[in-house]
Amino acid sequence: MLERTFCHIPGVGGQTERSLWQQGCLSWQDYLAAPSEFRIGGVKRDYFGRYVRKSVDQLESGEHEFFAQALGGQEAWRAWPQFRNRCAYLDIETDGGQRGESITMVGLYDGADFTCLIKGEDLDQFPEVIAKYSMIVTFFGAGFDVPMLRKAFPEVPFRQIHLDLCFALKKVGYRGGLKRIEKQLGIARSDETDGLTGYDAIRLWNEYQDGDDRSLKTLVEYNREDVVNLERLAEVAFDKLQRATLGEAGLAELAGKP
Numbered sequence: 191m192l193e194r195t196f197c198h199i200p201g202v203g204g205q206t207e208r209s210l211w212q213q214g215c216l217s218w219q220d221y222l223a224a225p226s227e228f229r230i231g232g233v234k235r236d237y238f239g240r241y242v243r244k245s246v247d248q249l250e251s252g253e254h255e256f257f258a259q260a261l262g263g264q265e266a267w268r269a270w271p272q273f274r275n276r277c278a279y280l281d282i283e284t285d286g287g288q289r290g291e292s293i294t295m296v297g298l299y300d301g302a303d304f305t306c307l308i309k310g311e312d313l314d315q316f317p318e319v320i321a322k323y324s325m326i327v328t329f330f331g332a333g334f335d336v337p338m339l340r341k342a343f344p345e346v347p348f349r350q351i352h353l354d355l356c357f358a359l360k361k362v363g364y365r366g367g368l369k370r371i372e373k374q375l376g377i378a379r380s381d382e383t384d385g386l387t388g389y390d391a392i393r394l395w396n397e398y399q400d401g402d403d404r405s406l407k408t409l410v411e412y413n414r415e416d417v418v419n420l421e422r423l424a425e426v427a428f429d430k431l432q433r434a435t436l437g438e439a440g441l442a443e444l445a446g447k448p
Contacts, residue, residue: 225238281328290338386412
């Protein structure tokens with residue numbers, strides 16, 4: 191989908207992008223092969239061509255910062271397949287406070303391995319860990335997780351592409367919190383964590399602080415399921431957003447393209 195995208199070019203909106211698809215310009219390479227054949231609205235053709243070539247170059251070199259800025263939060267979903275192998279599904283837990291030091295745990299899942307950074311153990315390693323990733327996927331991370339992490343780690347620039355599934359899924363009809371949407375999609379939690387909420391995460395942390403190591407184990411498992419389940423939600427969001435954006439006819443036409 192990313193290589194079919196034109197709305198990231200300044201001055202190009204959804205209407206112009208759809209017009210290009212309807213004209214048979216289904217990818218950056220299609221445009222570069224015959225730029226004079228396609229109508230591009232009011233954008234200067236030289237500028238449009240340079241931006242398309244830059245997009246190709248930036249994707250080939252894996253420069254995620256270019257796409258983070260060009261796509262913004264609204265269209266970040268388009269980059270997920272290309273950056274999936276350098277993506278961190280991320281979720282934090284807190285003690286209920288709103289300060290940076292309120293973070294008790296940061297969970298990250300890369301599609302294969304789960305990493306849990308815990309306050310008092312290795313949470314201070316977060317800047318080095320997050321620097322390995324080109325994309326982050328969260329659920330309401332733009333409103334909570336990332337602002338909290340910025341408070342805790344002001345030195346971290348957070349230049350990754352950020353796909354916030356709360357807003358992406360809302361576009362395709364899924365509303366409510368993470369646990370509610372998981373149930374709608376048939377994603378089950380373990381017996382140990384089923385029914386737990388953010389309030390329970392605070393309780394479990396407090397119990398651990400009082401010396402109950404079993405509570406920490408439960409909290410880590412709760413956090414692990416949060417981030418692991420985000421991958422499945424990202425798959426659903428991408429599929430439905432792509433279908434909604436292209437339409438069934440567009441999908442069928444793209445299916446015949448290399």
